[in-house]
Amino acid sequence: MVKVQLAEGINWVGVVDWNIRDFHGYMTRRGTTYNAYLIQDEKTALVDTVKHTFSNELLRNICEITDPEKIDYIIVNHVEMDHSSSLPVIAKQAKNAAIIASQRGKDAIIEHYGPDFNIQTVKTGDELKLGKRTLRFVEASMLHWPDSIFTYVVEDKILMPNDAFGQHLATSERFDDKVDAHVLMEEAKTYYANILMPLAPLITRKIQEVVQMGIPIAMIAPSHGIIWRSNPSKIIQAYLDWSAGVSKNKVVIVYDTMWGSTDKMARAIAEGAASQAVDVKLLKLRAADLTEAMTEILDAKAVVVGSPTLNNGMFPTLGSFLTYATGLKPKGKLWGFFGSYGWGGGAVKG
16 A cells, blocks of 8 residues: 555555446446545544455555554445445454444444444534644534534544535545546546435535634545545535525436437427526436436526326436436526427326
């Protein structure tokens, strides 16, 4: 492992998943990472683990820096399997380590992995002294699971917010100033749109809460993708804009077609919108995926959905899209529907 240092005594020990392309329905065309961080002081803490298929790689990365038996604390910010399923392997090596989690995190650890762990619970404002360094915890329930917490390294002003501010982006670089800025923000937007969009009100409140706590942030080290060190305020502002529903003068046309009629209608709508200086995104669902569609919808003012009629109902790809979109709850959009048919017209009625 190439050593990746966030600050003296704080190292990235995570893994890169270059080949994953489907993250429970989210199309990860650029792969992802599972980030974990080792903090060494008088006491040593490991913040998060990784997906179980990479547990041996995580263990090797830790061993290149320290003996796992010297780990005193394992911080579990979030119990979803991509961040905690290596916990049994790591805990077996870090025999004396206490597990730090929220109360709901403790319950979830026991449910997933059994009761044989020394688990200490924390809540907002609680602190853990490692020596010269202090870890402060912030509860972040439903961002995006009930158990979620943020870990903040007080002296270094580093926020480790697990799934918040992340991206599914596999690269050999670890920091925002070392990758293409456009690609980074594109993947951050995709991540927000397809995972965090339904939680917009909670996101706004949590960011405001952190600001009111007077927590200065010099670096954001999420659990997926790139670490924000050059300008963390950029992604914070983006989250505030996205959660507030800030939109562009843009319409997204999502459709599918059987024999070309719905395609002609979609193109006519696109031409009409473009003639009024509206930014148009035309997405045929057998050429684009649901992940791309929701990313474009995030900052659009309007969404227009078109379907041909099949068996007196909606075409299956549109049914899948509407189910996916309903779960993500995009707010403040103007919706329109159109379709084609031979005799019954069931698609638009559906």
